[in-house]
Amino acid sequence: MVNTGKPSMACATCKTRRIKCDRLQPECSACKRAGWICPGVPSEADVVFRHHRRRPAPPGSQQASIGPPLEPRDGQRIIELAPSITDRATAFFLYQYAFSPELCASTGISPGVHEHLPVLLQHEPSTGALSTIVSAAGLAALANAGASTPWKYDAYRSYGKALQQLQVDLQDPVRMKSDGTLAAVMLMGTFEMISNGDLTCMESFGRHTIAGAQCVQLRGPSQFRNLVSIILFIQLRRLIVSTCHQLQVPLPYTLKTWSRWTEDPQKKDEASLNRFFELNEDLAAIRAEIKRKAIRSPAVVAAMLTPIDDKLEDWKSKLPDSWYFRSYRSLVPGTSSAAGGQMFQYDEYPDFWVASTWNNYRMVRILIHESIMTTTINYGTDEEKTGLGQSAKVLAEMTNGICSSVPYIMGDRCNRRYSRGSLEAARPDLRRAKPGGCTLLWPLFLAGSLSTTPKDQRDWIARVLRELGLRMGIQLAISMAIKLEQTTSFSDADLWYIGEFFPS
Structure with missing residues (x-):
């Protein structure tokens, strides 16, 4: 066995940055000063795997971003415990940006932000547009939070793959009407907000919002037969109203028809939301x-x-x-x-x-x-x-x-x-x-x-x-x-x- 030296007890962030870690709990001083999320000091069990020999990962590969894999010893099978960078990015995005369905159920929270994603991702392939754009947005957020330039490049590569997949899905008569496709289109704008620091990004954000509105039109009234579709529409409508106000352009006329499709006459909350939307429509037209x-x-x-x-x-x-x-x-x-x-x-x-x-x-x-x-x-x-x-x-x-x-x-x-x-x-x-x-x-x-x-x-x-x-x-x-x-x-x-x- 190759002697790799004394195992480091520093937190993962300090080890990545190659700086001294004071190992304070629950977060070290270096992470606290930089405003980063400290993963905490590892236990002895976490560091014993460092004594295993490892083979180098190809330069520029995804594995190179998270550390090379373990090399099996004679007659043994080594299981890679560290999650891939894609999984880490997806987990970070869901933690920071999405309400969990369990949280909504336990607290009685009404539609919030991206709470539909955990449900949709369970039924989406890992190479699909939705899964790819979620990981791209998570990578961009991780890169910004940790100042990791390589991850920013990976984020834009994933963003490009999601765009290509969306172009394919929008040509498919079934996929183009799915909740996953609409959610992916909406997340394109979120990616712009996370990755682009320019205040003029509302132009590109607006293009993705308009694309989402076109998806709603293609999906028709039948889309509002399930709760996820209704939540998606309500959130998209909020984005459309915000975009039109900031660009000082009228709201799409068909948005009023879509709002009526979702309204349940027995629920005062939905009626109030739709009335507020109507006032926004009038204001946008006047401005x-x-x-x-x-x-x-x-x-x-x-x-x-x-x-x-x-x-x-x-x-x-x-x-x-x-x-x-x-x-x-x-x-x-x-x-x-x-x-x-x-x-x-x-x-x-x-x-x-x-x-x-x-x-x-x-x-x-x-x-x-x-x-x-x-x-x-x-x-x-x-x-x-x-x-x-x-x-x-x-x-x-x-x-x-x-x-x-x-x-x-x-x-x-x-x-x-x-x-x-x-x-x-x-x-x-x-x-x-x-x-x-x-x-x-x-x-x-x-x-x-x-x-x-x-x-x-x-x-x-x-x-x-x-x-x-x-x-x-x-x-x-x-x-x-x-x-x-x-x-x-x-x-x-x-x-x-x-x-x-x-x-x-």
């Missing part, structure tokens, strides 16, 4: 018209958008009791906000989907009042500018609501220590976070980009986005954090017309 006609009159813009805002308030007043949340103030020392010394508020929601829908509602109202405010500041008279107080108040209220949803969505409600004033002193444990962090990206970024958001709150939002990006491996979140960190707040002189809501 697209404002952009197309280049309307610059503050009075005209306000007259077009205010009725939608009134309808949204009416929708809110008619929500079923199951949709309402409770607000709390943190009483833990050290959690006061730097913006005035008030205790930080956090909200408790009935489930994740309700919390996500409330943030979508806040985003829609932000779009309305931000459009009114921007047009008035750029083209309005002094008298029109003095009437912006109500819009400024709504923007501040919606921003605070989004920030107050972070503890619930990120699963940090147990210790109640999520302070806007000091994230370092009260850092959330995102390693046990809910797989819903990706739904916070655009609400937080939109809220942080507003001219009415105070600098301390903008800095807090940037820190949350950066923490999300590091833990979940989302490059887009890092880019958003950098953008907000480089943005300076308006001066007091610029905010004179809304000074009533931002006293010095």
